[in-house]
Amino acid sequence: MTVAAPRVSPSILTPQNVDEHLLQLLESKGRDTDFWSSKDRDRNDSAHSIFQYPAMMVPVVQRRLLGAILEARPDIQSVYDPFLGSGTSLVSGMHYGLNVYGNDINPLAVLISRVRTARSVDFTVGVIAEQVAETAAKDSRATIETSMVNRGKWFQEDVSLELSRLRRAIRQCDNLWVRRFLWVTLAETVRLTSNDRTSTYKLHARSAFDIAKRALSPIAVFRELARKNAASFSEFRRRLNEAKQLTSGRYVAETEVRIGDTRKTQEYWSDAAPFDLLMTSPPYGDNLTTVTYGQHSYLPLHWIDFKDIDPSADEATLRTTQEIDRRSLGGIASDDVWTEEKLFEASPRLKRFADDLPAKPADGRTRLIRFYKDFGTSLDSILDVMKPDSYMIWTVGNRNIAGKQVPTDLVLSELLEGLTCKVITTLTRRIHHKRMPDRNASSATMREEKILLIRKVRA
Missing domain, CATH: 3.40.50.150 (Vaccinia Virus protein VP39)
Structure with a gap:
């Protein structure tokens, strides 16, 4: 059982007394390893x-x-x-x-x-995220919404297309906090659907064999992440x-x-x-x-509007x-x-x-x-x-x-x-x-x- 540390009387409250009281508190709590x-x-x-x-x-x-x-x-x-x-x-x-x-x-x-x-915050963000995913799924444009160098190394072409459609849909949202929430969800989507290995924080591309085996839909991943993120928030x-x-x-x-x-x-x-x-x-x-930290953030940041950060x-x-x-x-x-x-x-x-x-x-x-x-x-x-x-x-x-x-x-x-x-x-x-x-x-x-x-x- 944890024993409460004795309280310090306000009349004798000095930095040294507070230090001693903190030590007693931490010691009593730390008995649980x-x-x-x-x-x-x-x-x-x-x-x-x-x-x-x-x-x-x-x-x-x-x-x-x-x-x-x-x-x-x-x-x-x-x-x-x-x-x-x-x-x-x-x-x-x-x-x-x-x-x-x-x-x-x-x-x-x-x-x-x-x-x-x-x-x-906007508690309808989960519904908004579903609408964003629907808008992206209906978007047939083939314009790629990033100018990152060497994009083909890090993203399959169909992945880049869907990420671009999600980016366009997010931009249509009026509320800044909602857009930021959606950008974070997109950032995690990028992390999971890029060709980068997720076993290390350093950028390290998967092998061509591994990449060819992957069938990914960023829109589907985004939709699932948004549900979880909205519930968590x-x-x-x-x-x-x-x-x-x-x-x-x-x-x-x-x-x-x-x-x-x-x-x-x-x-x-x-x-x-x-x-x-x-x-x-x-x-x-x-x-x-x-x-x-920077390398880990590099790929997601290429898909996010910096002005919203x-x-x-x-x-x-x-x-x-x-x-x-x-x-x-x-x-x-x-x-x-x-x-x-x-x-x-x-x-x-x-x-x-x-x-x-x-x-x-x-x-x-x-x-x-x-x-x-x-x-x-x-x-x-x-x-x-x-x-x-x-x-x-x-x-x-x-x-x-x-x-x-x-x-x-x-x-x-x-x-x-x-x-x-x-x-x-x-x-x-x-x-x-x-x-x-x-x-x-x-x-x-x-x-x-x-x-x-x-x-x-x-x-």
């Missing part, structure tokens, strides 16, 4: 499955973390995620009626998150309503999702910051050699299959706000790891340092938008380089401690369900994550 791991979970929880985005967090685990924080700090009103992904942190905050804010450099992540975190909103987080069908607090580079966070959150709480799962290395969404991100990943942390050499000397001074563990790396792969050390330079710049920027004494929940994985595991959690702890932050505790979460890129040698042995609870110390 699967509490932070969630062996049994609902894949449709909070519209989690509307698109198979890489390395998604588990909604129920994030809600449990939030619940513990809010029990100790009921004054918290906002949660921020600077590495948004599919929006799991934000929808978790919505269950508690929090103001939720997040950004990501990937346009597809922004699209998915805007659908999930919308304050108002309806259930999510029903749960929000039961939790009294909706008023006349509208979410009670603020939601805001923006396209943006986390290295420049303070430039575009000045109107909403500072934030009370951070909850995020950052990349654990450069995307090109770890989780290729965001006016600032840059179609040049589709210049190559690797462009989004190149623009992400550690993707290309950038201005050295954090020099190697500064980085190693802040994290001796990172220096020891870098110095012990073998000569091969030849670029292993370079990529490691390049990523952490960018990550350090991101930390500076993130802390600028967080309130003094705000808590931060970082869920991180430890990647491999040349068979050696990068101590990501320890490096992050050192970097943040050097930026006037205090590490309260570190939890371990076993990965039961999280889909990882098993064929990627840099992460093949990652079967657990670390959850760091950090407080930004008041200057």
Whole structure:
């Protein structure tokens, strides 16, 4: 039986007392070894499955973390995620009626998150999706609605025709949220009907033999996905309503999702910051050699109207299959706000790891340092938008380089401690369900994550 942690008297409420209370709470909850791991979970929880985005967090685990924080700090009103992904942190905050804010450099992540975190939705979207599928099925035009280079490698001609017809039908819808919902459904349709293998996040075309065996109808796939997605979303909103987080069908607090580079966070959150709480799962290395979020998004984004994602969404991100990943942390050499000397001074563990790396792969050390330079710049920027004494929940994985595991959690702890932050505790979460890129040698042995609870110390 779980024993409730003693409450802290408001008259003696200090940051140190809240820290101690949180530790007691987390310890009492963690006596169940699967509490932070969630062996049994609902894949449709909070519209989690509307698109198979890489390395998604588990909604129920994030809600449990939030619940513990809010029990100790009921004054918290906002949660921020600077590495948004599919929006799991934000929808978790919505269950508690929090103001939720997040950004990501990937346009597809922004699209998915805007659908999930919308304050108002159209509950007839399932019916509308059926009408879109019917319109597409009746469309006999042979015009292909994408100009992507090398399209024939990734799509059979009849697949391209049906995707084009779906795209034209979606454009006819008047409601922006409805179109965004339909674009996300189309994105998953593209993922399932392209010639790309789905066993890895990196783009990898199927063999000609496999492609010839496949008989696919994107319209049929879209229709089935839309039914499931509409039902999943309806259930999510029903749960929000039961939790009294909706008023006349509208979410009670603020939601805001923006396209943006986390290295420049303070430039575009000045109107909403500072934030009370951070909850995020950052990349654990450069995307090109770890989780290729950009490559995974490349094919779907070619079929989506960028103007419906965001006016600032840059179609040049589709210049190559690797462009989004190149623009992400550690993707290309950038201005050295954090020099190697500064980085190693802040994290001796990172220096020891870098110095012990073998000569091969030849670029292993370079990529490691390049990523952490960018990550350090991101930390500076993130802390600028967080309130003094705000808590931060970082869920991180430890990647491999040349068979050696990068101590990501320890490096992050050192970097943040050097930026006037205090590490309260570190939890371990076993990965039961999280889909990882098993064929990627840099992460093949990652079967657990670390959850760091950090407080930004008041200057």
